Amino acid sequence: MKRILSLIVTAAVLCLPAAGQENTEKLKKLETLEENAKLVTQPDTLILEDEDAELIEDLDDETVIRIGKKSVTITDEGEDYGNDSEDSSDNNYFSRHDDAFRGHLGGFELGLNSYGEGYLTTSLESEDGYLDLNSSKSMAFNMISPGVSLGITKRFGLVASLGLNFNNYRFSGNNSVSVDEGGILMPEFPPLSVHYEKSKLATLYAVLPVILEGQIPVSHSSSVNIGVGVIGAVKLGSHTKVVYFEDGKQKVKNRDDFSLNLLRYGVTARLGYEMLQVYGTCYLSPMFETGKGPELYPFEVGIALTFND
Numbered sequence: 001m002k003r004i005l006s007l008i009v010t011a012a013v014l015c016l017p018a019a020g021q022e023n024t025e026k027l028k029k030l031e032t033l034e035e036n037a038k039l040v041t042q043p044d045t046l047i048l049e050d051e052d053a054e055l056i057e058d059l060d061d062e063t064v065i066r067i068g069k070k071s072v073t074i075t076d077e078g079e080d081y082g083n084d085s086e087d088s089s090d091n092n093y094f095s096r097h098d099d100a101f102r103g104h105l106g107g108f109e110l111g112l113n114s115y116g117e118g119y120l121t122t123s124l125e126s127e128d129g130y131l132d133l134n135s136s137k138s139m140a141f142n143m144i145s146p147g148v149s150l151g152i153t154k155r156f157g158l159v160a161s162l163g164l165n166f167n168n169y170r171f172s173g174n175n176s177v178s179v180d181e182g183g184i185l186m187p188e189f190p191p192l193s194v195h196y197e198k199s200k201l202a203t204l205y206a207v208l209p210v211i212l213e214g215q216i217p218v219s220h221s222s223s224v225n226i227g228v229g230v231i232g233a234v235k236l237g238s239h240t241k242v243v244y245f246e247d248g249k250q251k252v253k254n255r256d257d258f259s260l261n262l263l264r265y266g267v268t269a270r271l272g273y274e275m276l277q278v279y280g281t282c283y284l285s286p287m288f289e290t291g292k293g294p295e296l297y298p299f300e301v302g303i304a305l306t307f308n309d
Contacts (some may be wrong), residue, residue, distance in 0.1 A: 105306060
């Protein structure tokens with residue numbers, strides 16, 4: 001019996017260290033699992049490192065997080081969006097540009113031109129009857145470069161441009177014009193057997209209009225515009241042209257200055273809706289040099305199509 005008890009005690013003594021070692025290993029495994037769990041679990045705090053994390057702004061109704069050149073905005077409504085700071089500045093530039101004043105000048109103009117002894121009249125002295133015009137066929141054509149605008153407000157400002165002004169003064173009589181040796185303007189008649197089918201005086205001027213324009217909005221993106229201003233011009237060329245039939249169709253051009261004033265100035269006005277305008281120009285300086293031709297004042301009225309909208 002004693003021998004059996006001795007064996008049991010001996011066996012128990014031998015098993016205790018093994019059980020203790022097993023418990024120790026289990027404890028180490030539990031500690032290792034706990035450490036790994038801590039590493040895997042992400043904190044609730046956003047960690048921004050070195051130069052990528054610049055600034056977090058907490059405003060009244062939004063929070064802005066800036067990371068380098070990028071930013072994220074979180075609003076009270078729960079909307080959040082990202083933008084690039086450089087792109088944002090560019091967008092602001094174009095926004096300001098779109099909101100700036102832009103005048104309606106620059107494009108094509110087509111109208112009728114004439115002249116008279118007073119402003120905006122077509123009356124002539126009897127001795128100047130050779131200058132009578134066929135008004136319906138006396139045409140003006142202008143090409144104006146895109147205008148340069150200087151805004152005083154968003155809807156009011158100055159606009160200026162450069163352009164070319166073509167005038168065709170179609171004579172109603174069977175005559176043309178020329179100048180004598182002293183530069184005096186005079187009529188020129190064809191032989192009795194010849195009848196002019198067409199006879200005109202054509203001029204080409206470079207023009208500089210400067211207009212003060214106001215715009216009246218009629219919708220979110222459309223406006224009625226009213227402009228008044230001044231216009232200056234310098235003569236680039238002039239000629240007469242006659243067309244008649246004698247042994248076939250004949251065309252004859254005569255290039256001369258015809259004692260036309262080199263410089264002229266006047267007033268101009270326009271009224272329109274967006275790209276389409278109605279315009280009028282009246283020159284306050286005489287058409288011909290003093291003492292070399294009748295004192296006539298040219299003018300024109302027509303429509304304009306602008307391209308700056």
